[in-house]
Amino acid sequence: MSSERSDVDLRVGRIARKDAVSISSDAAVGKAAQMMADENVGDVVVTEDNEIVGIITDRDLTIHLLTDDHGTNVLGGELGADLTVSDVMTKDPMTIESQARVPRLLHHMNQANIRRVPVVDDGELAGIITFDDLVVHLAGESTHVAAQLESLADVVHAESPMSK
Structure with a gap:
């Protein structure tokens, strides 16, 4: 049995979602939030001329729009209407x-x-990978490995002198 870890050669592109949602930096911040809701995602990649210039996440929206940390708190009124993605x-x-x-x-x-990283090929947006994607993939791998070990354990048990 090989002692090499099978996850060492796993490439990001095998796990990444190819359907990253993108928006321009001059779009209204509300449009980005609506895209997140419509697409059921927690991030939108910001692009200009096919180049990634930023990312906006659900956490960015919460921190910027609902706290006083950045001077963009919309709880007081009209400020949010003028905010752009940038x-x-x-x-x-x-x-x-x-x-x-x-x-x-x-x-x-x-x-x-x-927790979220845009994936690129030759400098252009090719997808997105999230920590959640990694957890789901690794959990699936763990389930597969556990099933294989259980099968091997059955063979070992069946062949064991103690079982005869």
Whole structure:
């Protein structure tokens, strides 16, 4: 049996969702929020001329629009109507190539304390990968490995001198 870990060579592109939602930086922030609701996603990648310039997340909306931390609190009234995506987005987000290995992605996500990373191919948006995507994939892998181990345990038990 090989002692190599099977997850070391797993590439980001195998797990990433190819249908990343994108918006321009001059769009109204409300449009980005509506896109998140319509598409049932927690982020929208901000692009200009096919280049990623930012990302806006449901957390960005909450922090920027409902607290006083950034001067964009809309609880007081009319301010929110004039906000654009560029007012709220995280500029120059970390991206990762689809051919990058998952352990590298996990390391960078941990270091940057982020949960969502746009995936690029030749510098252009190719998808998005989230921490949730990784958890679901790894849970599925764990279930598969557990089933294989259970099957092997049945063989070992059947062949064991103690079972005869």
